[in-house]
Amino acid sequence: MEASERTTMRWWRWRRNALKRRVDVVEAWVVLAGWVFALLGGLAGGLMAAGAVEQAVERQRAGSHQVSAVVVKDAPGPSPARAASDYRVWGEVRWTSPDGSTHKDEARVPPRAPAGSTVPVWVNKSGDITTPPVSEGEAWLHTTMGGALAGSLAGGAVLGASWLIRLSLDRRRMAQWDAEWERIDARRGWKTG
Secondary structure (H helix, E strand, O other), X not given: OOOXXXXXXXXXXXXXXXXXXXXXXXXXXXXXXXXXXXXXXXXXXXXXXXXXXXXXXXXXXXXXXXXXXXXXXXOOOOOOOOOOOOOOEEEEEEEEOOOOOEEEEEEXXXXXXXXXXXXXXXXXXXXXXXXXXXXXXXXXXXXXXXXHHHHHHHHHHHHHHHHHHHHHHHHHHXXXXXXXXXXXXXXXXXXXX
């Protein structure tokens, strides 16, 4: 027995064909436009999101600066039950903000830091303690991941919309085929379904 040879017709929606319907041409254009807009939209969305994340990182860096704070009371020793990842403890510190006002609050200090020792703390423009700004590596990671995620979502949304349009076109195609089979059956007096 001979093996059947299957011919794959690539780009069949773009070639001349007597059986090709208008809905096939519309579907071909929808698929092409969907992929082009998904790529362009994903790229644009990713670049815009990466730029927004980068601006947020720069705003965070501009809004905080490091000052030297003085430990007010002797800091406690490390807690054996629950140690932080940097093994620092909470201690009371005092610092002077750039406008000359003195502030007092709790900050993370080395364990058993004696009163009068200095520790670096990060403060915002109003002089309150804040978290340190992200490092270069963290900023790069946030920017990259934010851009990749936004680009993927934008491209996926466009591809999802084109898939829904193709689903609608398939339903229309099936309805046209049903109508043509009904017309053929009525002409010959048969009923196939």
